[in-house]
Amino acid sequence: xxxxxQKLEEKSIFILREAKAEFKNLAILWSTGKDSTAxxxxxxxxxxxxxxxxxxxxxxSYKFPEMYQFRDGIAKKWNLNLxxxxxxxxxxxxxxxxxxxxxxxxxxxxxxxxxxxEQQKFDAVIVSIRRDEHGIRGxxxxxxxxxxxxxxxxxxxxxxMWDLYSSISxxxxxxxxxxxxxxxxxxxxxxxxxxxxxxNPLYFAKxxxxxxxxxxxxxxxxxxxxxxxxxxxxxxxxxxxxxxRSGRAQDKEEAYMMQKLRALGYM
Amino acid sequence: MKIVVLGFDGAxxxxxxxxxxxxxxxKAFKEKGIFGYTIPPVPAQTPVAWTTFMTGKNPGNHGxxxxxxxxxxxxERRIATPKTLEAKTLFQILNESEKKVGVINVPxxxxxxxxxxxxxxxxxxxxxxxxxxxxxxxIRLKFDVNKILGDLKTExxxxxxxxxDLFFEEVNHITDEMAEIALYLxxxxxxxxxxxxxxxxxxxxxxxxxxxxxxxSNYEKNKYSQLVxxxxxxxxxxxxxxxxxxxxxxxxxxxxDHGFCPxxxxxxxxxxxxxxxxxxxxxxxxxxxxxKAVSYGYGDVWLNVKGREPFGLIKPGKQYEEVRKEIADKLxxxxxxxxxxxxxxxxxxxIYTGKYLSVAPDLLIIFKKGWQAARxxxxxxxxxxxxxVKKNPMxxxxxxxxxxxxxxxxxxxxxDLELEEKKEIRIPLKDLAPTILSLMxxxxxxxxxxxxxxxxxxxxxxx
Ligand SMILES: [Zn+2]
Numbered sequence: 001x002x003x004x005x006q007k008l009e010e011k012s013i014f015i016l017r018e019a020k021a022e023f024k025n026l027a028i029l030w031s032t033g034k035d036s037t038a039x040x041x042x043x044x045x046x047x048x049x050x051x052x053x054x055x056x057x058x059x060x061s062y063k064f065p066e067m068y069q070f071r072d073g074i075a076k077k078w079n080l081n082l083x084x085x086x087x088x089x090x091x092x093x094x095x096x097x098x099x100x101x102x103x104x105x106x107x108x109x110x111x112x113x114x115x116x117x118e119q120q121k122f123d124a125v126i127v128s129i130r131r132d133e134h135g136i137r138g139x140x141x142x143x144x145x146x147x148x149x150x151x152x153x154x155x156x157x158x159x160x161m162w163d164l165y166s167s168i169s170x171x172x173x174x175x176x177x178x179x180x181x182x183x184x185x186x187x188x189x190x191x192x193x194x195x196x197x198x199x200n201p202l203y204f205a206k207x208x209x210x211x212x213x214x215x216x217x218x219x220x221x222x223x224x225x226x227x228x229x230x231x232x233x234x235x236x237x238x239x240x241x242x243x244x245r246s247g248r249a250q251d252k253e254e255a256y257m258m259q260k261l262r263a264l265g266y267m
Numbered sequence: 268m269k270i271v272v273l274g275f276d277g278a279x280x281x282x283x284x285x286x287x288x289x290x291x292x293x294k295a296f297k298e299k300g301i302f303g304y305t306i307p308p309v310p311a312q313t314p315v316a317w318t319t320f321m322t323g324k325n326p327g328n329h330g331x332x333x334x335x336x337x338x339x340x341x342x343e344r345r346i347a348t349p350k351t352l353e354a355k356t357l358f359q360i361l362n363e364s365e366k367k368v369g370v371i372n373v374p375x376x377x378x379x380x381x382x383x384x385x386x387x388x389x390x391x392x393x394x395x396x397x398x399x400x401x402x403x404x405x406i407r408l409k410f411d412v413n414k415i416l417g418d419l420k421t422e423x424x425x426x427x428x429x430x431x432d433l434f435f436e437e438v439n440h441i442t443d444e445m446a447e448i449a450l451y452l453x454x455x456x457x458x459x460x461x462x463x464x465x466x467x468x469x470x471x472x473x474x475x476x477x478x479x480x481x482x483x484s485n486y487e488k489n490k491y492s493q494l495v496x497x498x499x500x501x502x503x504x505x506x507x508x509x510x511x512x513x514x515x516x517x518x519x520x521x522x523x524d525h526g527f528c529p530x531x532x533x534x535x536x537x538x539x540x541x542x543x544x545x546x547x548x549x550x551x552x553x554x555x556x557x558x559k560a561v562s563y564g565y566g567d568v569w570l571n572v573k574g575r576e577p578f579g580l581i582k583p584g585k586q587y588e589e590v591r592k593e594i595a596d597k598l599x600x601x602x603x604x605x606x607x608x609x610x611x612x613x614x615x616x617x618i619y620t621g622k623y624l625s626v627a628p629d630l631l632i633i634f635k636k637g638w639q640a641a642r643x644x645x646x647x648x649x650x651x652x653x654x655x656v657k658k659n660p661m662x663x664x665x666x667x668x669x670x671x672x673x674x675x676x677x678x679x680x681x682x683d684l685e686l687e688e689k690k691e692i693r694i695p696l697k698d699l700a701p702t703i704l705s706l707m708x709x710x711x712x713x714x715x716x717x718x719x720x721x722x723x724x725x726x727x728x729x730x
Contacts, residue, residue: 004577084628085426133342180418184577239552256421257346263424265473265661266334267642 005191009042012179014082018126026053026177027083028126032071033213034199036128038188039179041197043126044078054120055080056189058112070200078230085116124175132184174188188236218244268706268724271453272462273509273517275502276313276374277469277666278305278523280678283478286496287729290503296521296680300725303692304701305677307525309618309631310565312667313469314390315597316677316696317374321356323700323713323715327621329354330599331375332628339626341577342555344563346511347378349391353623355712358385369456371449371463372417377555383458386415389466394418405421406448413425414584415448416441418466427474435494438467440500443497446505453512459707466504471498472527476664483663484637510682510728518684518706524696525675528663533641536562536609536632541646545590545599548646550640559590560629566627566646568594577730592631598632608638610671621649636674638667651658687721694720 019026028043030036043051048260057071075082117125180188192199202211210220210233225235261267273546283293296302308326310333318331326332330353335344345351358368358381361414366382370376374389384402387393395414397403424547442465449463454706471494477483478492486727537553540546540560549555555561556578562569570590573579581590595612615627634640639660666675679694684693694702697717703720704711 067296096283132338132343185343186577188343237556238556239549255390258346260418261334261346264420264470265642 002190002194005187005194008180008183008187008191009045011182012039012042013046015179016126018053019126019179021046023124023175023195024228025123026122026126027056028053029059030055030071031128032057032067032074032200034188034192034197034203035180035183037074037199038183038191038197039126039128040074040078040080041195042179050080053081053082054083056083056085056113056116056125058116059080059084059086064202066200066202070198072136074198077252078090079151083116083120085112091101113228124177126177126179128180129178130183130188131181132183186234188201189230189234189237199230203233268374268708269458269513269517270460270703271509271513271517272460272703273506273519274317274373274464274525275468276464276466277466277472277525277527278502278678279468279472279526280676281482281526282495282499283678285479286499289496291487292503292507292682296682299728300680300682301684301686301722302678302680303690303694305522305524305679306693306695307666307675307677308671308696309613309633309672310669311525311634311672311675313524314375316463317376317388319696320522320524320699321358321373322352322354323357323697323711323717324354324458325619325621325697325716327619327624327627328714328716330623330626331617332626333563333567334361335563335565335571335629336626337563337608339345340575346389349375349387351414352377357460357703360523360700360704360712361707361709366459366707366709367456367457367653369450369461372415372466373462373464374466384452384456386417388464391728402452405455406452410444410448411450412448414710417445417464419470420578424470425488433475434470435498437500438470442467442498442501446508448699450508450512453509460606460703465502467498468502468523471495472664473662474664475604476527476529476662478663480527480529482636482663484531485663515726515728519681520684520703521678521680522699523679524578525666525672526675526678527664527666528670528672528674530639530660531637531660532608533639533660534603535543535641535644535646536564536566536568537644537646539598539601540568540594542601543594545594546646551646553644554645555720562632562640562644563628563669564640564642566632566634566640569633570628587629594630608634624671631669633669633671635666638668639667675725681722684722685725687723 028039030040040051040055074080204210205225205227208224208226210225210227212223223238227236260265283290286621287294287297300368307316312334315326315331318329320326322329331347331353334347336347337343338345352375356376356379358379360366360368362381365382368381369383369386370390372386372395376385377387377391377392378398379385384397386395386397395417397406397414419434419441423434423437441725445465452470454460475491477485478487478489479495480486506521513519536668537546540562541548545559546561547554553561556569559580560568562568570587571578571580572587573582581587591614598609598612599607601607609632611633611635613630613631615624615629618631619627627696632640680691695717698720699717701711701715701719702722704725710727711719
C-alpha cells in the first residue's frame, strides 16, 4: 500500500472511531459522489465490514438518473441502513433551481438536512468535505463547529458563509465530523483506484466531457476531459496545465468569474 | 464624524496632473485641501489592494496575495474571492461599534453583517445585489433595476479590440447609473461611513493606456485619448456631486487603490525557470511534480517543498534557501535582446509578516516598467529571436505584473482634511482604515497594523 495513502487512511479511521465512541446517534451523509463513497469505504474498514449507523442521502430529485442507480446498487451490496431525505413540501410547491440557486439549495438540501437531524435526533453527522475545496487555510476542523472548550465558535468563519453546512451549524445542536478533511482531490482518486472502490460512471469522460463533482443536475457543469477511467483521471489531475487548474470550475459562479477574469486579461 | 470614501479603481495621479485644468474639483483639492499618493501593497492588484485598505493589514495577515493563489498542500490554483478573506473589515469593525455603513461595489467586499447596507463588489458572486432586501426593493421601485452594474459585461470586455466604442459607451453608462443610485442612497439613507468604488478608470486604462501615456513606446494620440480624458472629467463631476450632496461636517475622501504604468512586453516566468533547470516539462506541459519551482502567472514563484507540497522535491531549511538564492541570482542575469526584464526579486518574508505568510508565494519577481508577467503561465514555444517575449500584449497599461508599488502609486485627495505638518503625502493603503476609524472616533483594533495618518478636519471648504 502506498505510504502516503496509508497515513491518510489511518488518520481518517482514527477520526471515525473517535466519533463512534463519542456520539450516541451518529449518521453519515452520502451524496453518492467519490468523496462520500470513499468515506463509506473507510467506515466499513473502521468497523469491520458493516457500517454501524444510518447513511443519509439527501435527494433533491434533481439528481442525475445514473446517481440513483448507483446509490441503490451500493446500498444493497454494502447492506446500508439508508435513509433517503426529501423535501416533499418544497418540491410540491414547485421549488426548482429556476427560483435561484441559493434558494433551491437552501430549501431542498439545507432544510431537509435540518429536518432529518431533528426527526432522527442525530447528535453528530459525518460529512466528507476536503480542506482543499475550501480556503487557503481551511477553516473547518475535524470536529466542528465547537472549539476546544466545547463552545460555539463562529467568529473566524468566512464572511460569506453560505454553504450548506455552516448555514445549519449556526442554529443546530449537532456536531459535524470531517474524516477526510486532510485529503485532496487527487488523494481521493488514488485511494479509489488502490482500493477498487466503485464510482459513479458520470465521472468518466463521454464526448470529451466529464463531471468533476456531482451535484444537482442543473447546477453542475461538466469539464473538458478525455479521462475515461480512474487511471486517466489520476494522470489528468497530475498533468493538468496550470492555466486550467482553476478553469475547471466546480460550479457556474466560478466558471463565470474565470471567464470574466480572462476577458479582463487577469488570467 | 461622518465619512464618505469615493473610490476610483486605478485612478492615476499622473493623469490627474496631466489634465488638471479640465478637472476643477481635483484642482481645488490641490489648491485648498490635500492631494497626495497612496502606496499600494505588493502586488499592486485590485483584490490585494482593496483588501489591504478594508482590513488595515498586510497580505500576510489578511490572506489575499493575488488574483490567483496556490491552494495550500496542492498544486491547484484558486481565485481570490470575499470567501477567502481571512480578516475583519472596516465595515465589520464599525458594526461592532454600532456605526452604520453604506457600502457599494467595493472589490473583494462580499455580504457582511452590518447595520446599513452593502452591495458587494468585484470578485463577489453577489456583485451588485443590495443587502438587505428593503434597499434592493427601494432601488427597484425608484430606478427599475434589480442590481447595480458595477462593472462591464464580460462579453463587452472580451470584444474590446473589435468594438472599443461599445466599451466606452457601456463604461460611461454604468458609471452614470451607479453614480445616480449611489447619490440617491447617500441622501436618503442613514450612515456613518459611506463608501463606493467605481471600476471604470481601471478597466479603461488597462486597454487604452498607450493613448494617454507619452512614455509608452507605442504612444499614439487619437480619439481614444480624448475618451479617456472625458472619463476623468466624468470622475471630476461625480466627485463634485458627492461633495455638494453632503453636510458641512462630513469628511469626503477620494482614493484609488493603485495607479498605472506602461505595459509593452510580457514574458512567461516559467520559460526562465525552465532555462535555469527548475521547471520540467512532460508532453509540452509543465510537470508540477518534477519541477522544483513554478510560477502561476503573476511574477509569483512557488517552490515544490517536501512535506508541504504532495510531491515535494526541495528539503526545507538549507536547500530551500539555496534554491531561492539560485533563482534570484540567475534570473537577474538572464537577458533578452540585451535586457533584463526584472527589477528585483523579493523573498516573501521581506515584504509580508503574519499568520498567513506560509501560504504566500516563496518569491516575488518585480518587473521593470514596460514589462509584465504573461497571465498564461504555460511555457511558450521557443522562437529564435524574440525568445519568450510576447510583444503588444492584450493590455497597454498595467499595475501588477508584478510592479514596484512606487511605479504605480494611487491617489488620495480631500477638501475636508488638512495635514498636521506640511509634507508630501504618501500613505500606505493599510493606514487608511485606522485613519478613518480615528477620524470617526472609533477605537482601532489592536491587531490592525496600519497607523492612523495625522490628518485634521478642516472646517471651511471654501478657503
Ligand atoms: Zn484596482
